[in-house]
């Protein structure tokens with residue numbers, strides 16, 4: 088019996104690990120366009136140099152070998168659910184069971200110039216390119232770096248930029264721009280927003296909320312209120328959209344996010360599961376968040392259900408915990424500071440240490 092896993096991020100790797108734990112015989116094959124797993128939550132720290140690429144990434148070939156699975160480095164371009172084959176650039180691969188774990192993609196909301204002129208930290212490649220661009224600012228006496236989007240990634244990037252410029256000869260103005268009325272809008276928690284805002288602005292980040300980008304030019308950003316600011320670097324941290332492979336598949340979706348049933352199966356496609364950022368899942372009024380915790384939880388549940396399906400057993404239902412309605416997260420802010428947001432509480436004690444402990448433990452588990 089062959090299981091094909093598309094995407095080797097947090098969700099895909101959890102599926103692979105759980106399948107192997109539960110079955111020695113299953114043939115497991117995983118495909119990813121990247122050659123290394125990337126611990127995305129630590130990418131902002133690539134900017135300040137607190138972590139190196141080797142610290143937060145793992146060779147997928149080595150990982151696959153360690154669990155007796157096959158890994159193929161390729162872009163998946165299509166799926167034929169009737170023939171049960173997946174198309175990659177050079178060939179087609181057949182499967183008995185399929186797990187879609189291709190994640191999400193960055194979006195620029197169609198804002199003119201945004202994609203063309205922005206740097207990002209959404210991938211290791213993007214973060215390294217951004218770091219290189221920052222290094223070139225040394226020749227400018229006072230540069231301007233604008234971070235667009237004050238969600239989780241945006242505030243973390245602003246914190247890492249503070250640490251980065253502390254070690255450089257040249258100074259910089261760091262702007263953090265958010266369209267919504269508060270930073271970390273997805274958390275809708277005034278105390279959390281104020282505490283993060285005060286921490287960053289107290290160290291010099293210039294924060295503008297209720298400020299939306301209208302257009303990005305070669306050297307200035309135009310906002311919808313008519314204000315224009317010059318910039319040297321823009322780091323885009325606003326928004327994700329559904330994966331483009333999933334977008335083109337004729338499957339049930341909400342705004343492009345893939346539907347799954349309560350067992351994480353794709354409706355209408357026997358033997359197909361989906362997990363991670365790519366899915367839309369809502370149960371009893373709670374919508375699963377798109378975060379590492381749920382990607383891993385879904386990976387475990389889907390893998391368990393896949394084995395149950397093979398054995399003809401009753402499947403288990405998935406219940407999200409880190410939800411859109413009740414989110415929780417570690418949020419680092421530079422200077423080895425962080426906050427934990429959990430059960431509506433803002434915790435600062437040992438928050439950064441705990442965040443790094445979780446990261447190290449995860450990475451060690453993949454070696």
Ligand SMILES: Cc1cc2nc3c(=O)[nH]c(=O)nc-3n(C[C@H](O)[C@H](O)[C@H](O)COP(=O)(O)OP(=O)(O)OC[C@H]3O[C@@H](n4cnc5c(N)ncnc54)[C@H](O)[C@@H]3O)c2cc1C
Pocket residue numbers: 093094095096097098099118119120121127128129130131161162163164188189190191208209210239240330332362363364365377378379380382416417
């Ligand atoms: C910079 C950044 C910081 C973040 N910080 C946090 C945080 O602090 N806490 C938190 O909980 N979450 C955080 N997140 C979100 C978290 O990383 C995601 O929720 C999580 O990665 C989702 O896991 P996934 O496996 O669904 O997708 P991913 O981890 O994105 O994995 C998807 C994989 O699929 C591969 N893929 C996609 N399309 C194809 C294709 N067509 N062919 C082949 N391969 C393909 C990709 O290369 C990738 O390896 C952050 C995200 C980013 C980008």
